Amino acid sequence: MTGLTARPSAIRPRVVIALLVGSAFVMILNETIMSVALPALMADLQIGPSTAQWLTSGFLLTMAVVIPATGWVLSRFAPRSIYLASMTLFSAGLLVAALAPGFGVLLVGRIVQAIGTAVMVPLLMTTVLRLVPAERRGATMGTITIVIAVAPAVGPTLSGIILAALGWRWMFWLVLPIALVAFAVGIARLRVPAETRPVPLDALSLVLSAVAFAGIVFGLSGIGGTATGEVPVAPWIPVTVGAVALAVFVVRQLSLQRADRALLDLRPFTHGKFVLALGLMLLGMMALFGALILLPLYMQDVLGATPYATGLALLPGGLAMGLLGPVVGRLFDKFGPRPLVLPGAIVTSTALWLFTLLGEQSPLLLVVGFHVLLTCGLSFMFTPLMTDALGSLPADLYSHGSAIVTTLQQVAGAAGTAVFITIMTLASQSGGAVDAAGTHAAFLVAAIISLAVVALSVLVGRGARAPQVPAATGGR
DSSP, X not given: OBOOOOOGGXXXXXXXXXXXXXXXXXXXXXXXXXXTTHHHHHHHHTOOHHHHTHHHHHHHHHHHHHGXXXXXXXXXXXXXXXXXXXXXXXXXXXXXXXXXXXXXXXXXXXXHHHHHHHTHHHHHHHHHHHHSOGGGHHHHHHHHHIIXXXXXXHHHHHHHHHHHHSOTTHHHHTTHHHXXXXXXXXXXXXXXXXXXXXXXXXXXXXXXXXHHHHHHHHHHHHHHHTTTTOOSSOTHHHHHHHHHHHHHHHHHHHHHGGGTOOSSOOGGGGOHHHHHHHHHHHHXXXXXXXXXXXXXXXXXXXXXXXXXXXXXXXXHHHHHHHHHXXXXXXXXXXXXXXXXXXXXXXXXXXXXXXXXXXXXXXXXXXXXXXXXXXXXXXXXXXXXXXXXXXXXXXXXGHHHHHHHHHHHHHHHHHHHHHHHHHHHHHHOSSTTSOOHHHHHHHHHHHHHHHHHHHHHHTTOOOOOOOOOOOOOOOOO
């Protein structure tokens, strides 16, 4: 192992975690900040819904392509260097998007933002596992829930407020100064104990992971575009290419990890608790992002709500998730995952079935209530599942475990967005435009999927406490 030892007096866990949580919150917020703006952008840039949704799906897809390499990045480079590089890329992406003259440049800006964002959540998770004792991880992971789930939920609200007062470019101009301040604070205060080692980068693995995740999600996104003629390539082609690349990627990682040279070590999948918790998290993320992309379109195009009203309607759900995150974390420390995950899954499924009852004349307040119910259910799932999944791993797999969790969360979010937009488009009775029939069909599929979540939640056990993490040294 190599790396510089940080001075004990310079290591302040609360300051470090607060800085990483704040930075990650601002970055993840940008995943869904475009959702409420999609109808305005579709009109302004003269694009269809299957094209416009790439401002959200492209962000998620880029993260899914980059995050598999974060296990290698966290092993190879010091946390402080990773943080500063991440904030530099994110800030550059904000500037490009704010100045974008059209859709193409705007999408490039979103992609650059996503590259910077990709390493932040794995860095945050790994840092928590290193600095926080096992008996207090649930409460700390509850705070991380604010980043993982609440930031995307609040994104549409912030977007609606900004669109009501200013133009869509201000969604980036207003965040840029915050990112620059976080960068400056990171230079001055970020000190994280860590060990680095000169692990070689396997370029072929990097290419395979990019082709795999890009192909699968691009193909899923293209299915909806076939109904409106927006996609020039048959969707099954990129899906097939992506699936083959993923299979080759997995085989190569299994071979490389024998020599401890894998880009993404897959040994966390040998831990049953990790696999079960991860599967439930992915289904939950699909439901969350599906709702976040469908509800703004439904409220504006079917109910006729303004972007401002849409943003405000989604705010209570985001706040509920934020308030419940730390509470659920403390309950996890006391009771374990099972008493929290199963009720959460039942509430989530109930909310999604209630969404299927919405129509052209549904009161906006009813939509707000269903959304709050959904976010409450997901709150009781995300923190226990994430803590249980990562806490079940040995310390040397923390970085790769967090990379796997974050990668597949983004894939699930992108796939959920793509699949539900596709279903909405194909089921629409107005030539591909958003209508009540299309959104009903999409929510019906989400509700059916939620039944699998409830069934799998029964298998979640209480789980033993994770072992204490040995004191790490090095890295600045």
